[in-house]
Amino acid sequence: MPPVKKVKPISFQVVEEPKAILALQIQSYFEYKRKTPMVITDEQTRVNTEKVNDFEKTYHHSYLDTVIEIWKWYSYILPEKRDYSIEEIYKTYRNCISRADNEPMKLVKYEGQKYIGGYEWVFKGCIYEVKGFYSDDEIKLLILEDFDRERKCFEKLNVKFNQTVNSGATYERSRIPENIRIEVWRRDGGKCARCGSREKLEYDHIVPISKGGSNTARNIELLCEKCNRSKSNNVV
Numbered sequence: 001m002p003p004v005k006k007v008k009p010i011s012f013q014v015v016e017e018p019k020a021i022l023a024l025q026i027q028s029y030f031e032y033k034r035k036t037p038m039v040i041t042d043e044q045t046r047v048n049t050e051k052v053n054d055f056e057k058t059y060h061h062s063y064l065d066t067v068i069e070i071w072k073w074y075s076y077i078l079p080e081k082r083d084y085s086i087e088e089i090y091k092t093y094r095n096c097i098s099r100a101d102n103e104p105m106k107l108v109k110y111e112g113q114k115y116i117g118g119y120e121w122v123f124k125g126c127i128y129e130v131k132g133f134y135s136d137d138e139i140k141l142l143i144l145e146d147f148d149r150e151r152k153c154f155e156k157l158n159v160k161f162n163q164t165v166n167s168g169a170t171y172e173r174s175r176i177p178e179n180i181r182i183e184v185w186r187r188d189g190g191k192c193a194r195c196g197s198r199e200k201l202e203y204d205h206i207v208p209i210s211k212g213g214s215n216t217a218r219n220i221e222l223l224c225e226k227c228n229r230s231k232s233n234n235v236v
């Protein structure tokens with residue numbers, strides 16, 4: 001059995017900054033209270049209680065849910081042993097979400113609000129299960145290999161079942177170097193760059209070869225058959 005398996009899709013909706021900052025401020029108070037209970041004043045407690053009430057009134061759910069969404073990226077948020085500002089934490093969190101579409105990333109596991117330990121890996125909108133004892137770098141390579149294996153499989157299926165592609169288009173696709181095809185497939189996430197479909201995908205030159213276009217990743221995108229056929233022959 002392969003050590004890597006795609007388990008289920010996952011989507012990330014970035015927590016807006018004011019909401020994230022407030023939730024992290026509330027959490028920081030409770031962390032501080034646990035460490036130094038005798039130092040907390042009644043006024044500090046009152047202020048934090050007001051923050052909790054304001055959060056629930058504004059966002060209609062627990063601040064802890066927001067904190068968990070951010071702390072799932074814990075291993076990236078606190079890479080060094082030092083004090084981090086809330087603003088630094090939020091900035092790193094935002095960066096992690098943008099990276100997850102370009103490289104495999106690991107998330108701390110939670111079930112609801114309960115930390116259950118360990119990590120799960122995410123890449124291109126999917127959760128991957130990894131079995132075996134591997135380093136993080138090895139796991140990333142295994143996930144990328146699985147992604148490319150799936151890409152090649154769908155390319156073969158597309159050639160096998162998509163009989164409407166004319167021979168000229170087939171010839172043009174075959175000229176695209178394999179490393180460019182891999183780069184484009186990863187960049188576009190294995191789906192149509194226009195409508196998001198994963199059916200009948202084709203590599204399309206944004207600027208046609210006949211009009212001076214090149215076989216570079218910048219000039220090639222993944223399109224489904226429908227979107228590709230709807231394109232005009234003119235360069236937009």
